[in-house]
Amino acid sequence: MKIILDRPRCEGHGLCEEAAPRLMHLDDEGELILDIEDITENDLDSAKASVRVCPVAALRLE
C-alpha cells in the first residue's frame, strides 16, 4: 500500500506526525514530508491512524 498526501488540502497541524512519526514529519516551514510512502504490514496500523486523525482528510491509503 501507498500513503498519498493531497498537499493543497494539508494545513500542517501535524496530528498525522504524532500518529505515525516513523512515516512522516513536518519540516521547518511546516510542510509535511512523507519519509516512507510504501507502507508495509509493520507500519499499516500507524498509517491508518494518521489517515484517521487528519482533520481535513489530506491523507489516504491506496
Ligand code: SF4
Ligand atoms: S494531519 Fe492532515 S492537515 Fe495536519 S499535517 Fe497531517 S496531513 Fe496535513
